[in-house]
Amino acid sequence: MSGFGAVGARLYAWFNRHPETNRAVVDLAELRAGETVLEVGCGPGMALELAAQRTGAEHAAAVDPSETFVAMARKRVPRADVRVAGAEDVPFPDASFAAIYTLASMHHWDDRDAGLLTLAAKLAPGGRLLLAERLLDRPGHGITPAQLGEVSARLADVGQTGVRTVQRRIGRRTLAVIVSERPVTA
Template structure:
C-alpha cells in the first residue's frame, strides 16, 4: 500500500495544511512507516512535526526516516499531548483502524488549537474506487463469504463527515483525494499480496495453495499480463477544532 499512500500524501497534505500558519506545529496520527510524516516534514521541517502510531516498529521506522520529529508510540484514542498543542492534525488511511473512531477524532480536535484544521482520509472501499477494489471484486466472485474492506469505518461517502460531526468538529467539509500508480506487469502488482500484510494479504494467507492459484489466475485474467495503472480515490474530510 506504500505505493499508493506515498503519492496520496501529497494531495492530502495540500488539503490538511491549507491556511495553517507556517509557525504552527503539525501532528500525524497513525503515521505507520511514515509516508505522510515525510511529506509533512518536507513542507514544514521535522522540528515542527509530531507523529504517533500504536505499533513500535512503525514508530522506530518513522523516527529513523524523519530525524528531529517527535515520534511516539500512542493510539489515536489517547494522544500524549497537551490541549491545543498543534495548528493541524492529520490522519491518513487510519480512521478505519481506530478502535473508537469518534473518540480518536475527538482527541485530534482536543490537541488542535481552536480554529485549527483536523483532517482525515480513507480509501473509497465502499464505492469500489479504492486501490484494492479489483482484488476484492474478483475475490468475492470466487468466495461470496469473503469479508471485504467495504464495511470499514469511513469507507463510504458521508461516513467520515458523520464521525467528525459526532466528535464535535465544526464547519466539516468533504472532498475527494487520490492518486494513480503504474505497475510494470501483473507480477509487480500481485507479489505484495503474498506477504500476508494488510486485510488482502491476510486473506490470501488463509487460502490453501489451490485456492491461491485460482485467485491468481482470475486476477491475471482480469488485469492482464502487461503494464497497467490503477487510479484510486479516497474520501477526505476537514473540520475545525474548538
C-alpha cells in the same frame, strides 16, 4: 489497536506505499513553515517526512500504535517527535497543534468516537483536522459514504466547524478527506 508486529509493519509499508496519496493529504492540510503538525497513524513516516519539509521537522510530531512503525518514522525524520500511541490516547497537551491529519488509519482505531474527541481537543483554536481514507462501497479498509456522514456528524457534535468532505481521484482509487476546524473562540 495494538499495532502491527515487526514483520507485518514492514510488509504493510512495502505494499502500501502511495506517494501521491501522502502528497495529496499534506497539500490539503495547507501546512506552513513553523506550524505545529501531528500525524496520527504515521506508519513508516512517508507523509510525516513531507509535512516536516513544510513546517520544519522540529514542529512535526506523529503517533502510531506500532513500535516498528514508530522506529521507522523516527529514522526517516529524526528531529520529529514520534511516539507510540493510538488516536484515543495521543500523549501531547490539548490545544497543541495547528494541523492534525490521518491517512488510512481511522478504520484501524479501536474507538472512533474517542479518537475524534481526542484529536479535536489536541487542535489549537483555528486548527485544522483532516481525516483521509480510501472511499469504499462497503465497510473495510477505508470509509463508505454512510460512514463519511457518521464521522462528519460526530465532528460537528464535538464542536468542529466547517466540516466538509474533499474527494481526490488518485490512480484507480478515490481518496475521501473529511476536513474540519476547531473554532477560534468557544
